[in-house]
Amino acid sequence: MTQATFQASGAATKVRRRVQDYTADLGEGMVVLDCVTRFRQRSPHLGLPLDCKAGKCGSCSAEINGKPRLMCMTRMDGHRHVKPGETIILEPMHTFPLIGDLVTDVSWNYRVNKMIPAFQPRKPDARTAPGA
Numbered sequence: 815m816t817q818a819t820f821q822a823s824g825a826a827t828k829v830r831r832r833v834q835d836y837t838a839d840l841g842e843g844m845v846v847l848d849c850v851t852r853f854r855q856r857s858p859h860l861g862l863p864l865d866c867k868a869g870k871c872g873s874c875s876a877e878i879n880g881k882p883r884l885m886c887m888t889r890m891d892g893h894r895h896v897k898p899g900e901t902i903i904l905e906p907m908h909t910f911p912l913i914g915d916l917v918t919d920v921s922w923n924y925r926v927n928k929m930i931p932a933f934q935p936r937k938p939d940a941r942t943a944p945g946a
C-alpha cells in the first residue's frame with residue numbers, strides 16, 4: 815500500500831507554530847482531507863474544519879505545499895500539487911485570521927458572497943434568439 819507523509823502546521827501559540835509529522839495509507843481516489851481526517855482520529859487535538867466535503871463552502875482551505883487549495887478537492891493520486899513520495903506540507907491559509915491549527919476564519923467569504931447579486935440570464939437578443 816502506498817503511503818504519504820505530511821507535516822501539519824498547528825497553532826500552539828500566536829508566536830510559535832507546532833509542526834507534527836503524520837503518515838497515511840493511501841487508497842484510490844483519496845483527497846488530502848481524507849488523510850487529515852484520519853490524522854484527527856489519531857490526534858483529536860488537531861484543529862480541523864469539516865463541512866461540505868464538496869468544494870462548495872471553502873472551510874477546508876489550506877496551504878498545501880505553499881499553494882492555497884481546498885483539501886476536499888485536492889486528490890492524492892496524480893494531482894500536480896501533490897507529487898508521489900514527497901512530504902506534503904499543510905499550513906493554515908495565511909490570508910485569513912487563524913482560529914487554530916488548520917482552521918481559519920473564512921467568514922469574510924460569506925459576507926462578500928451576500929453582496930454579489932444573483933446571476934440573471936439576459937434576455938435573448940437578435941444574435942442569441944432561437945432561430946437567429
Ligand code: FES
Nearest residue numbers: 867869872874886
Ligand atoms: S469542505 Fe467545503 S470546500 Fe472543502
